[in-house]
Amino acid sequence: MRNLYTDFQIKELEKNPNIVSVSERTITYSPDFKIKAVQEYKQGKLPSQIFIENGFELEIIGKKQPKRCLQRWRETYDRFGEEGFLTERRGKGSTGRPSSKSLSVEEQLKKAEARIKFLEAENGFFKKARRIRKAGVEEEKILTKAETFYLIEKTIREHQLKGSVTYLCKLAGVSRSGYYDWLKSALSRELREEKDELDIELIRHIFISKKEKVGALQIKMFLENDYLAVMNHKKIRRLMAKYNLVAKIRRTNPYRKITRATQEHRTCPNILNREFSQEEPGKVLLTDITYIYYGNGQKAYLSCVKDGTTKEILAYYLSTSLKMDIVHKTLIKLEKAVNGYFHPEAILHSDQGFHYTHPEFQMKVKKLGLTQSMSRKGNCWDNAPMEGFFGHFKDLAEFKTCESISEVKIEIDRVIEDYNNYRYQWGLMKMTPAQYRGYLLAA
Template sequence: MSKNIYNEFQIKELEKNPNISSVSDRSISYSPEFKMKAVTEYKSGKTPSQIFIEHGFDLEMIGKEQPKRCLKRWRDTFRKFGEEGFLTERRGKGSTGRPSSKELSVEDKLRKAEARIKFLEAENGFLKKARGARKAGGEEKTILTTDEKYTLIEKTIRTHQLKKSVSYLCERAGVSRSGYYDWLNAAPIRAQRDEQDEMDVKLIREVFINKKEKIGALQIKMIMENDYSVVMNHKKIRRLMAKYNLKTKVRKANPYRKMAKATQEHLTCPNLLDREFNQGEPGKVLLTDITYLYYGKGQKAYLSCVKDGATKEIIAYHLSTSLKMDIVYSTLKKLKEAVGYHFHPEAILHSDQGFHYTHPLFQKKVKKLGLTQSMSRKGNCWDNAPMESFFGHFKDLAEYKSFDNIKDVKKEVDRVIEEYNNYRYQWGLNKMTPVQYRSH
């Protein structure tokens, strides 16, 4: 048996050589005539490799050591049993020199019966795989694609040498015979595509791992284009990620958090945005909210952020270990510094109806800055969806849970927001980062 594993294209190429009687994915059976020729030519002084090359074998395909191994075995067989040993041997080992099968009608019948059993076993195993697994309750679910069915047919025929059963197996699998042969003829194209996929997935895997397996196909596409100058269709990236099992780690929804449906607007601060977050002007729509960050041994920090609705940039943020009003006052102060004390003349600050934002002193400070305050409907997180989305991405990217002190958490928050603003390309921003889009 060869140490190589042959693919379907190589098997087809090998079968074209008249010195081969049959090929499987792990072994090659040579014709008795070729074995006798090889032994004779070896005695005349030719090397094993020279003999194989002259008879049309590609040593790169079958393995450079294969000729040497074969000649050693065939010489032993010839020395023990002569030429008759090649005619009656099984699996490359010399036989006991029994008469030919033509004289043994009983054994001939046994061999035929054995072939029929193999066919039935192959059929049974093939049908089980083609039908797929059953769900609980008896509902049947097909798990094989057409391509997988063709692969299974080809392997069944090759393993059990059932070349005359193509039509039957295709019929049983529910695929066409012509389609199967078209699939066989396309083997070189598939082999070439597999080689190309192996090269393409290297960069995808590198980007995916560098981002701690927390990004999807669109993010990978934008990073490849901007950071590596490599253009690849996002559908191809998805296909390769599925093929090579690159699964994105996604956050799980909190089962205890339910969105309450509300229709009544807040009496003092109506919802002025009505979910029109991007109004085409940077600084016009400012979204704010607070999220919880659990770290260490049950410790809790609070992150307050302000996000630009047009550029998606985090303009200002403040981290605190307390939920007192200072957290939003500090955020307003940092916001004022970030915009250079010059707000958009029609700037709107939008939030939920949390107690911080409904506090009279906070509303007074907002008004003093020249901002118009807007609020989501009570209990409706979709009215501030971009802010909720950012917090979700933030918690995917940030590794703060293992830290034991607030200083390390603060460093991680700074790092992630810096990366989000300056290095995280977004599909909705013409594949630019928030800072790039703002400058654009």
């Protein structure tokens, strides 16, 4: 095991004029000292004696260090003479060889060939990587160490360049020892690949069964709840990236601006004040209307009421019209969903849309015993959970193939049933909305 020099030892060693530089692991000796040491060694002096006489403390550099150095330096001296020390490469791993300028034409050609073959392999790798990216997306590709080691091994194997390991490692900017460690770990990598192949099959099954609209956290919860399999979400993300499983999710519109209101609605204040979850099912009710496009550009409207605590969709109504009937029938369905019993402090929160500010709607809400609350004007954050649900809903639903409003209704029923009863949520202690409601009521 090589010594690790402390800061104090480094400072002491740097005082010696026979040393060029010192790092935590290595000492670079001056060429003049090396020549002098080899000559004295050949005259019969012991390595330790030579080092001690030149101001080195064996307790610092190590008792075996003089002998190792002298054996290496003598070999260099015998092969290249004094010139071998005067033109050698500096720093870690120095072998005492002359620079490439002194190499033979044959050696230079061999290095040039190795360089060309490696760069060709690297270029081919980048082209392959670009093909799997989305069209129109170009980004700088930086090889990982494992990818670099793979290219070195491939270059050596395909072009019979066994003597070029050191050169190729230097060319690629990786360590020679790291490359050999990578080769030794081939068996463990194969075992990991086999395990990955088994794990990805289960992940892919869930991913495809959910119409490619679930991410790593969702898959983790499905594994734990439906398959009794425990897998770290970081591993799931790694495998999804490795096997190119990309969830189909909505993308943020960079041109969309959110207007922040500074004044509350005069007739109906924001009582909720973003306190969406109050640990009591039925206490916070959120409502809103969204657009749905189907068929050949046809439009429908979906009105929903969501429980702010359990995230469950309690009532919903689909209509082809935006008349007041859409919110009135939603209220009827809501009353039916709770069997006519509302939480005594229930709040119905919405935006300041035409339907919710209408006197007739407000009268019906009051008759049901609900307290009405509204978001500040133009501020969607005040009803964020409802907006968030509509975003997830449109990710999960498939309206492109629907040709009629009845087909749209069937698809909505399917998605909301799945959302309430089978879609696990990280923020609900990894339960579905229905399970979480049962958990809170039991507690």
